Amino acid sequence: MQRAAKDPEPGGWRWRWRPSPLRRRSDVVEAWVLLTAALLMVAGGLITGLVMFRVSQDAAQDQRDSRxxxxxxxxxxxxxxxxxxxxxxxxxxxxxxxxxxxxxxxxxxxxxxxxxxxxxxxxxxxxxxxxxxxxxxxPPAGALAVLQSALWGLLSAGVFVSLVLLLTRAVRAVLDRQRAAQWERAWAEVEPRWRRKTP
Structure with a gap:
């Protein structure tokens, strides 16, 4: 008889959303941080790129008007x-x-x-x-102006996404330090009792 498909591995991202006695508060915070970062990278990167594309197009038009x-x-x-x-x-x-x-x-x-x-x-x-x-x-005109604006838009979107990734990594590093400190405190409480019970 074929076994049912296993649940995702504990290291997967979905386990943070499921109730579990092993889930810590920092795990929930990390889940929300990751979700927010993903939304920011998609929506924010797209908006940033489009805004910079429009700004670059306006700047090119201003140059054409003033030259x-x-x-x-x-x-x-x-x-x-x-x-x-x-x-x-x-x-x-x-x-x-x-x-x-x-x-x-x-x-x-x-x-x-x-x-x-x-x-x-x-x-x-x-x-x-x-x-x-x-x-x-x-001044740039036609296809050249569009290409320059598109490049500025892509560059701006890339910078925005990179900043979000760096910020997310920094937050996760803080959470990891907190979890390590919690683990050390818990082990400091358990280890003496465990040692007394060990023959």
Missing amino acids: HQVTAVLTEDARHHRSDTVYSAPNTEYDWARVRWEAPDGTEREGTARVSEDSRKGSTAQVWTDDDGRQVVE
């Missing part, structure tokens, strides 16, 4: 420049030139712009500036 393309005039011929930095593909070749443009307040600003290889002094190029006319990088 503008203006026409600049080259003050020199295009010059060949090889870039081997981590921000570009190895051995990628670009043509750059010094350019000048007019800020909203009428003052002239200067900077460097990426241009076509046949650009000559006096020709024009497009540069990105902020509302004060300072040169800035092109």
